[in-house]
Amino acid sequence: MIRDVPSEWIERAAQASGLEAELSRRGFLKLSVCALSGLALLGLGDAFGANAPLVILDNAKGVILADPTRCVGCQRCELACTEFNDGRAQPSLSRIKIARAVNFGPGGPTGGDAMHGDWGDGLIVQGVCRQCPHPVPCATACPQNAIKDDPQTGARVVDPAACVGCRLCQRACPWDMLSFDEQAGVATKCFLCHGRPKCVEACPAAALRYVPWRDLTRDGGMLRSGLSAPSPENAKACLDCHVPAGKTAVK
Amino acid sequence: MAASRGGFAGKVLRVDLSTGKIGVQDTIERYEAVLGGAGLGYRVLWDEVPAGTGPFDAANKLVFAAGALVGTSVPCNGRTTITTIFPTCWPRPLVGSGHMGGHFAAKLKYAGYDALIVEGKADRPVWLMIRDAKVEIRDAGHLWGSGIRRTTLELSQEMGPDCVVAAIGQAGESQAPMGMVINSVSHSAGGVGGVMGAKNLKAVAVQGSGAVRIAGDKAEWEKLVKFHLSILGANNQHVVPSFPTPQAEYYNPASRWVGQPGRRWGAAKPPVELTGDIHDLSRIVYRTNSAAFFLGEEAWKYTVRGNGCTACPIRCHTMLRVPSVTVKYGIPDMAQNTCIALQFGRMFFKGLMAGKGGEAAIEACMVGMHLADDMGVWSNYGQLQRDLRKLYEGGYLKARLGSKEYASIPWDKYDRNDPAFLLDLVPRIANRQGELGDVLSRGTGAIFDTWSIPESDWADDHSTTYWKMGHPKHHANEDDGQCGVIINTQYNRDAQCHSHTNFVRNGLPLAVQKKLATDIWGSPDALDAPGDYTPANPYKARRAKWSLMRKELHDALGVCNWMGPWVASPRWERGYAGDDSLESKFLSLATGRPMDREELDRAGERIFTLHRALTIRDMGQVDMRAGHDTVPPWVFEDAKGAAPFTKGTIRMDRADIGRAMDFFYEAMGWDTATGAPGKARYAALGLADVGEGLAAAGLVPQDGK
Numbered sequence: 001m002i003r004d005v006p007s008e009w010i011e012r013a014a015q016a017s018g019l020e021a022e023l024s025r026r027g028f029l030k031l032s033v034c035a036l037s038g039l040a041l042l043g044l045g046d047a048f049g050a051n052a053p054l055v056i057l058d059n060a061k062g063v064i065l066a067d068p069t070r071c072v073g074c075q076r077c078e079l080a081c082t083e084f085n086d087g088r089a090q091p092s093l094s095r096i097k098i099a100r101a102v103n104f105g106p107g108g109p110t111g112g113d114a115m116h117g118d119w120g121d122g123l124i125v126q127g128v129c130r131q132c133p134h135p136v137p138c139a140t141a142c143p144q145n146a147i148k149d150d151p152q153t154g155a156r157v158v159d160p161a162a163c164v165g166c167r168l169c170q171r172a173c174p175w176d177m178l179s180f181d182e183q184a185g186v187a188t189k190c191f192l193c194h195g196r197p198k199c200v201e202a203c204p205a206a207a208l209r210y211v212p213w214r215d216l217t218r219d220g221g222m223l224r225s226g227l228s229a230p231s232p233e234n235a236k237a238c239l240d241c242h243v244p245a246g247k248t249a250v251k
Numbered sequence: 252m253a254a255s256r257g258g259f260a261g262k263v264l265r266v267d268l269s270t271g272k273i274g275v276q277d278t279i280e281r282y283e284a285v286l287g288g289a290g291l292g293y294r295v296l297w298d299e300v301p302a303g304t305g306p307f308d309a310a311n312k313l314v315f316a317a318g319a320l321v322g323t324s325v326p327c328n329g330r331t332t333i334t335t336i337f338p339t340c341w342p343r344p345l346v347g348s349g350h351m352g353g354h355f356a357a358k359l360k361y362a363g364y365d366a367l368i369v370e371g372k373a374d375r376p377v378w379l380m381i382r383d384a385k386v387e388i389r390d391a392g393h394l395w396g397s398g399i400r401r402t403t404l405e406l407s408q409e410m411g412p413d414c415v416v417a418a419i420g421q422a423g424e425s426q427a428p429m430g431m432v433i434n435s436v437s438h439s440a441g442g443v444g445g446v447m448g449a450k451n452l453k454a455v456a457v458q459g460s461g462a463v464r465i466a467g468d469k470a471e472w473e474k475l476v477k478f479h480l481s482i483l484g485a486n487n488q489h490v491v492p493s494f495p496t497p498q499a500e501y502y503n504p505a506s507r508w509v510g511q512p513g514r515r516w517g518a519a520k521p522p523v524e525l526t527g528d529i530h531d532l533s534r535i536v537y538r539t540n541s542a543a544f545f546l547g548e549e550a551w552k553y554t555v556r557g558n559g560c561t562a563c564p565i566r567c568h569t570m571l572r573v574p575s576v577t578v579k580y581g582i583p584d585m586a587q588n589t590c591i592a593l594q595f596g597r598m599f600f601k602g603l604m605a606g607k608g609g610e611a612a613i614e615a616c617m618v619g620m621h622l623a624d625d626m627g628v629w630s631n632y633g634q635l636q637r638d639l640r641k642l643y644e645g646g647y648l649k650a651r652l653g654s655k656e657y658a659s660i661p662w663d664k665y666d667r668n669d670p671a672f673l674l675d676l677v678p679r680i681a682n683r684q685g686e687l688g689d690v691l692s693r694g695t696g697a698i699f700d701t702w703s704i705p706e707s708d709w710a711d712d713h714s715t716t717y718w719k720m721g722h723p724k725h726h727a728n729e730d731d732g733q734c735g736v737i738i739n740t741q742y743n744r745d746a747q748c749h750s751h752t753n754f755v756r757n758g759l760p761l762a763v764q765k766k767l768a769t770d771i772w773g774s775p776d777a778l779d780a781p782g783d784y785t786p787a788n789p790y791k792a793r794r795a796k797w798s799l800m801r802k803e804l805h806d807a808l809g810v811c812n813w814m815g816p817w818v819a820s821p822r823w824e825r826g827y828a829g830d831d832s833l834e835s836k837f838l839s840l841a842t843g844r845p846m847d848r849e850e851l852d853r854a855g856e857r858i859f860t861l862h863r864a865l866t867i868r869d870m871g872q873v874d875m876r877a878g879h880d881t882v883p884p885w886v887f888e889d890a891k892g893a894a895p896f897t898k899g900t901i902r903m904d905r906a907d908i909g910r911a912m913d914f915f916y917e918a919m920g921w922d923t924a925t926g927a928p929g930k931a932r933y934a935a936l937g938l939a940d941v942g943e944g945l946a947a948a949g950l951v952p953q954d955g956k
Contacts, residue, residue: 072557074559076564083476087464092461100412119403122558123520
């Protein structure tokens with residue numbers, strides 16, 4: 001909802017709030033994103049108009065929390081996700097990911113004692129979208145700015161009208177949580193079902209909960225290193241805050 | 252238009268291992284009348300496998316079939332029915348199906364196939380790779396000789412971690428009739444492993460990324476799925492808990508709903524306590540613990556979690572971790588299974604059954620699961636274990652086995668109830684090593700043939716629970732009087748029907764059951780309490796017919812007959828009623844083609860009748876009543892001499908069972924003298940070609956009814 005806010009007004013807003021003495025664009029990243037949200041509510045974005053896209057998304061309001069010790073690998077969550085939202089049963093489309101972990105766990109068929117899943121120690125490590133805080137890898141990587149925050153839940157959602165199906169978001173997610181709808185030719189991801197996640201309701205083991213958002217991106221390891229290649233336009237916006245080494249921060 | 256139909260994947264995959272030819276056919280066009288699963292399997296055998304074909308002949312076909320509801324979120328789907336000329340059927344092989352759960356069926360659907368038909372025989376060991384539209388026959392030379400565990404690991408390394416592998420072990424490779432195929436650790440189909448082995452097919456590995464489309468309104472679908480969840484009980488659709496609780500009006504100690512608040516999955520890390528409302532739909536998985544039900548309270552502490560098939564919230568495959576077995580027996584400390592397969596190991600030992608043996612009983616279960624589910628040895632519903640006990644304890648082995656072989660078997664361990672005995676015995680069976688291993692690997696019929704033991708030695712002895720044709724009873728008169736007897740006469744292996752027992756054993760008081768029975772089968776007399784039987788009547792026969800039709804339907808749709816049908820529920824506000832039309836409602840919404848209960852039940856009857864026709868054709872005789880639908884003598888006896896129809900005995904009366912069969916044949920529209928359908932009956936069910944084929948061979952009743 002605050003995507004098109006130019007970086008310029010951040011400074012202006014900061015000046016108005018008396019923070020300008022301390023504020024560099026780099027330093028701004030340390031500010032609570034709540035402040036941004038507040039600014040957006042004030043309608044300041046509209047007042048300043050738009051130029052370069054702002055790649056900072058407001059934090060989501062909620063997130064799905066998964067407890068591997070309760071998961072029984074039935075995949076009812078995956079099926080609820082795709083049947084009740086898309087009218088088809090298709091785990092490969094699901095925005096919660098169980099099938100890939102059922103047999104051997106996230107590490108795959110390595111053998112050895114560390115193997116999870118049905119063939120390992122039994123633990124099913126669910127794949128859930130963390131609804132990442134800034135920088136949101138999938139949104140940042142999207143050259144079409146097709147991944148936005150949902151006004152209701154703050155979930156990072158793919159706008160199918162804007163998505164061109166380049167799959168860069170899939171490569172960007174460190175947890176491999178983007179799905180691709182081959183039928184529609186667009187990416188799709190967890191959109192928290194507008195605040196009533198079908199997967200949570202479908203879990204027969206109470207292994208999933210929908211809870212107030214917190215930053216889960218630092219919990220545990222990543223599944224892989226995401227390949228994030230922001231579009232030149234986005235990269236330019238990033239440089240508003242992330243000042244190249246040796247350059248002076250904007251005051 | 253066929254192409255717009257939901258539910259079905261739309262294609263059937265055919266692989267000829269002799270020629271390497273791989274092709275597809277349209278499911279709806281060719282097999283719609285028989286739905287899928289067992290129906291499709293029977294149709295393929297009828298159309299393509301000539302009478303007299305042996306199970307291990309290249310001309311035999313192996314049909315792995317899912318169903319229209321497989322891969323969806325319909326609770327308790329996920330079943331694969333594998334139909335073939337069944338090798339343990341004695342004295343001659345006849346049509347039969349093995350059934351497996353796990354994740355194979357759903358994956359096959361996501362890959363785009365309702366069924367896989369394997370034909371011919373490869374000239375060297377191969378495995379079949381299915382990755383969506385890409386299908387290849389690959390060399391399995393490096394896997395031959397390996398167990399199912401290693402085979403699965405290596406094929407998963409080649410295919411990717413989320414593929415599903417259905418593989419045979421050493422038993423299947425050695426063409427043991429008692430060989431199994433297994434997918435997803437422990438989900439087995441008995442009897443068909445050797446058929447795979449005879450085709451040189453080590454495994455089928457499937458990867459599927461596609462969808463099963465729900466043609467109907469998705470909100471309606473969601474509502475129906477949630478309704479189904481609301482009428483689920485625990486394993487085998489037991490709808491009352493086994494423990495008294497203020498949360499439920501009734502309880503029944505025999506119920507498999509054992510998940511009492513306060514129990515815990517003790518081997519989870521950290522343990523998971525069972526809390527909250529037992530009816531909470533977000534806690535369905537905690538109701539069932541097969542290990543605790545079968546092995547006793549101490550199993551809770553070894554429970555890691557429940558496991559099971561795709562989309563099933565029941566999780567009857569309890570996963571256990573028993574650390575001691577690694578040190579003692581050199582086997583993995585993890586195993587999982589349900590019912591008989593869970594008890595594969597301990598059932599060999601009389602001293603470890605019926606709550607005896609404590610920890611040793613659980614260890615024997617672990618050793619048994621490890622060996623059976625890796626080498627792929629089937630129990631034939633526990634007949635293998637009862638056979639060994641009778642052979643040993645009855646002195647048959649000492650008299651018949653060569654003294655050298657007899658002495659080589661560690662009977663001292665057996666006598667001590669030492670699970671290590673299994674480490675010697677099970678590989679003998681899997682590898683068909685020695686006379687004992689070979690005979691046991693061929694099933695109960697081989698015992699009679701090889702050692703000239705009359706079948707009556709088994710059929711007269713209730714302790715064997717032997718029924719007929721090389722197979723045991725499966726929920727017969729001990730559960731359901733005449734209804735159970737009728738059902739057990741109908742198949743060529745053990746009757747895999749649970750429709751009847753899931754109702755009579757659901758835990759509700761008899762008065763409530765009788766009220767429900769009146770609504771469903773037209774009379775409260777359609778059932779008795781187990782062990783308190785009244786004489787036969789047409790309503791019991793009607794319920795037997797309904798049970799068989801639903802069993803075949805479930806096997807055709809890919810839903811679990813170990814759970815369904817769902818005609819009772821835990822919901823007092825519904826008067827504990829379930830829904831007799833659930834299957835047709837689901838199928839109608841999934842496919843987009845409305846089909847009411849009567850029409851779908853007719854499809855079930857068509858499928859069951861096709862099974863009957865195949866049996867008649869391959870036996871080459873029309874008189875099923877005398878030649879096939881037999882009842883073992885033990886059913887008509889009681890150890891204490893109690894008379895039939897007295898409370899406390901399961902003894903049946905011979906003349907009364909005769910009347911029960913009359914009622915059943917009449918309900919089926921079959922000739923009561925022979926128990927065979929006439930031409931008109933075949934035609935009425937859309938099987939005119941089948942009726943004509945049998946008539947031409949003189950295999951319909953004389954009066955042509």
